[in-house]
Amino acid sequence: MQVIGIVGLPGSGKSEAAAVARDLDVPVVTMGDVIRAACRDRGVDPDTRHGEVAQALREEGGPAAIAERSLPLIEDALAESDTVLVDGIRSGAEVDRFEAAFGDDFRLVSIEAPYETRKERIAERGRDAGAADGGESLRDRDERERGFGMDDAMARADVVVDNTGSLEAFHDRVRRLLTEGVDS
Numbered sequence: 001m002q003v004i005g006i007v008g009l010p011g012s013g014k015s016e017a018a019a020v021a022r023d024l025d026v027p028v029v030t031m032g033d034v035i036r037a038a039c040r041d042r043g044v045d046p047d048t049r050h051g052e053v054a055q056a057l058r059e060e061g062g063p064a065a066i067a068e069r070s071l072p073l074i075e076d077a078l079a080e081s082d083t084v085l086v087d088g089i090r091s092g093a094e095v096d097r098f099e100a101a102f103g104d105d106f107r108l109v110s111i112e113a114p115y116e117t118r119k120e121r122i123a124e125r126g127r128d129a130g131a132a133d134g135g136e137s138l139r140d141r142d143e144r145e146r147g148f149g150m151d152d153a154m155a156r157a158d159v160v161v162d163n164t165g166s167l168e169a170f171h172d173r174v175r176r177l178l179t180e181g182v183d184s
Helices: 014-023 031-041 048-063 064-077 092-105 116-125 138-148 150-155 167-180
Strands: 004-009 028-030 083-089 106-113 161-164
Touching: 004 014, 004 092, 004 150, 014 028, 014 083, 014 106, 014 167, 028 031, 028 064, 031 048, 031 064, 031 083, 048 064, 048 138, 064 083, 064 092, 083 161, 092 106, 092 150, 106 150, 116 138, 138 150, 161 167
Parallel strands: 004 083, 004 106, 028 083, 106 161
Antiparallel strands: none
16 A cells, blocks of 8 residues: 655646546545535635635644545545545645555655746646736745645655656656656
8 A cells, every 4th residue: 555645836846646547547635625525515616715715724633634535535535546636735734644644654755846837837727817806826825825734745755856857758767667766
C-alpha cells in the first residue's frame, strides 16, 4: 500500500499529476472536492467561495480538518487499489494527519514551478482573470495557500518534482513515481 500526497502552489501541475494517475487507473482523492462539497452543503458557489469555505473549515475543525474529511475517501480507494494519489495537500498539519493515518506508507511529493510559469499556465486555462473582474489573483491565491502552511508542507516533501520542462517529461516523471514508487 502507498498513499502519495501531492503539494504545490496553484498552476504547479497538481491536476496534471492527478490526470496521469487516472490514466494509470490509480484512484485520486482531491481535497478540493471535499471543499467543493462543503460549499454545496453551505449553499454557496464553489467557484467564488472556495477559499473562504476552506478557511472556514479549518477554523471550525482545526488545521487538518480537510485532511480528516478526506480520510474515509482515501480508505475507500485503498480497498480497491494498492496506490492512491491525494491531490491538494495545503499544510504541514495535513501532512501530520496523513502520516498519523498511514505511517511509512504515506509519501509526499512537492510539485514546483516558478511564479511566471504558473501564471502563464493558469491564464491559458482562463482561471486567473484576477481581481479586476472580482476573481482572486494568483498572488492572492499563493498568499492564501501559504497562509494555510503550504511552505511547511512543501519543505517536508520526500521528493521535489521540478515542473519547468515539457509536459511529456513531467508526465513521464509522475508516471515513474506512481509505478516505481517515490523512493525509487
